[in-house]
Amino acid sequence: MRVESNQDLVLRLFRTYYRSHQTSGKLFDDFPDFFLVKPIVLKDPDLIERASDRLILEDCVRRAQERQGFVGVSKWRNPKLNYYWLELSVFPFMLGDEVTQNNEGEFYYVLNQFIEYTREHPKQYGDMAGGVEADNDLALMLDGIGKHAVKMQALLPHYPIEKLVTLNQNWPLAEVNKLLQTLKGSDLDWCELFFEHIIYVMGNKRET
Structure with a gap:
């Protein structure tokens, strides 16, 4: 998924996940398990409903902009219950970053x-x-x-x-x-x- 042209699809996914709280369906199925997005795309104040989710996103956006990088979005799936969840990280990876399953x-x-x-x-x-x-x-x-x-x-x-x-x-x-x-x-x-x-x-x- 090209960073230069994924803005509309990413916004649709985020609104579906973070505002409508949907966690399954064709939209999720069609997305890759990992993709990068420009941080400026995610600076929409109405993109996320929950305050805790908004804090995580704002932190990722801030750190991505500081290193002139990207927000990494990892898509995970629970195969038994057939639902997805998203996790955010900052790219490019640099020594000193917290290491998780996403990086x-x-x-x-x-x-x-x-x-x-x-x-x-x-x-x-x-x-x-x-x-x-x-x-x-x-x-x-x-x-x-x-x-x-x-x-x-x-x-x-x-x-x-x-x-x-x-x-x-x-x-x-x-x-x-x-x-x-x-x-x-x-x-x-x-x-x-x-x-x-x-x-x-x-x-x-x-x-x-």
Whole structure:
């Protein structure tokens, strides 16, 4: 669904969901599971009825405009009861954002990019994939992270990567610290283990 031409359809969906409180039907069936919308499209004060929903939307619109990005809309379905619900997030994803099921593919993509960076530039932080050939646990962890990162690939035919992720390819220490803060204590797959792995590798690098 092209960001440049989806305004009317998105407004129709939002009014149906947030004002008429309908959660099923052909309109929902026909929408993709995820799409981006320009934040200016969603600044209609009459778009949403409930105050709690309006606060969430206004926060997403504000943050999307601050980064000159988009509001991401994820469509989820309860197959047993056959109804849909919508969840909002801010794109492009940046380190420091809260990671949820709506942007975890983008987060794992960023994490995978960090791993690849350390492979190519091991002198800076150490090689996060170093010794993987002889370490089955590390191989399993890297494979798991890679599989999660692939989730974002399904969106690339529809959106250029710069609309999905903002990333400093030079990986300054401030960005690495943001990555560590996200990993630390996270209940996402592999995150806490990989946090410990990064600390271990970086610690060894400082000692050499």
